[in-house]
Amino acid sequence: MHTLTIQTKPAYPVYIGSDLIRNTGSLVQNLGDFERVCVVTDDNVEKLYLQTVLDSFGEKVQTASIVIPHGEQSKCLASLGKLYDFFSEQKMTRSDLIIALGGGVVGDLTGFAASSFLRGVKYVQIPTTLLAQVDSSVGGKTAIDIPAGKNLVGSFYQPSAVLCDIDTLSTLSDTIFSDGCAEIIKYACIYDASLFDLIYQIHDRDILEKIITRCLEIKAEVVAEDEKDTGLRMILNFGHTLGHAVEKKYHFSTYTHGQGVAIGMVKITKLSEKAGLTAPGTVKKIAELCQAMKLPIDCEISNEELFDICCLDKKNLHHMIHLILLKEIGSCFIHKLSREEFSDFLNQ
Ligand SMILES: NC(=O)c1ccc[n+]([C@@H]2O[C@H](COP(=O)([O-])OP(=O)(O)OC[C@H]3O[C@@H](n4cnc5c(N)ncnc54)[C@H](O)[C@@H]3O)[C@@H](O)[C@H]2O)c1
Ligand SMILES: [Zn+2]
Known part of the structure; x- marks a missing residue:
């Protein structure tokens, strides 16, 4: 234990x-x-x-x-x-x-x-x-x-x-297990590159325990620093802004939360790679791992729909969109954009 x-x-x-x-x-x-x-x-x-x-x-x-x-x-x-x-x-x-x-x-x-x-x-x-x-x-x-x-x-x-x-x-069930895998991939992406490779072995019982422990260590560190969610805790939202928009577009019935997060992580990283903010090849690694965990990596949703749903989100402070982007696997940063900048980012 x-x-x-x-x-x-x-x-x-x-x-x-x-x-x-x-x-x-x-x-x-x-x-x-x-x-x-x-x-x-x-x-x-x-x-x-x-x-x-x-x-x-x-x-x-x-x-x-x-x-x-x-x-x-x-x-x-x-x-x-x-x-x-x-x-x-x-x-x-x-x-x-x-x-x-x-x-x-x-x-x-x-x-x-x-x-x-x-x-x-x-x-x-x-x-x-x-x-x-x-x-x-x-x-x-x-x-x-x-x-x-x-x-x-x-x-x-x-x-x-x-x-x-x-x-x-x-x-x-396999679907509910995969759902949790999306959050685990998220922790690896934002915080720990060595966890990322370990996820491929998640079906080994001892590795699973190691992975859960590592995720909780990361959550513990972030929560201790920012108990009331006013700063650092935001990094736990990697993949969630676009993921939530996907869940919402389909009325929370087509995609589970984890599936939305997987699509969101891939979409946002594809865009940030395009913008030169993320190391080339990062999105390919995330997409491969998501697929290995039986998670979707794309869906039908237009940039206009993503923009509208994200801008309606009541959690957007002072009309700024806070995106969590990766520098590379294991390292992230908060990227604040106005609505206009966010629209340009989506439509690069
Ligand atoms: N508080 C937070 O920080 C936080 C973070 C992420 C998500 N959430 C919330 O968590 C909820 C989603 O949680 P979830 O994915 O665990 O969904 P859930 O609680 O609906 O569980 C999913 C399904 O699995 C079944 N189930 C649970 N344990 C089982 C087991 N051991 N064996 C077989 N079946 C089992 C449940 O009966 C349910 O049908 C959402 O409401 C979301 O908003 C909260
Ligand atoms: Zn989540």
């Missing part, structure tokens, strides 16, 4: 290894003297791992669980209300513990519920998708979607611990 510490305020441990969920009770024991533990999960993960997590607490602690339907549509106000009602029925107090057991949907929703119920109850993340293990479970961004957009309501609320049990990844 690897243990990392995320140096936020307060700091918290991330455990990475095998057979962890069977030991959830003992791994969270030092976080407090809980009378109750409430586990939130979705209907897919419930069947696979819920009982193991509940059993790990033995008889000393009262456990309860609530199951939401799987999928992004559960990351909504109605589910949030159901969690508040459930925590109230269970008579949760601020000295009890909430556990998010599942992918990023369960993690984001539960994190937001934990941050707001009774003005904050401790929570632990047990991410069970590759994307949630390398990305969403660490960093303290919690959110729900509202009709006006995805992740528009949320908070920064760090978990008290994160348990990444690699064994849980064995039940993921």
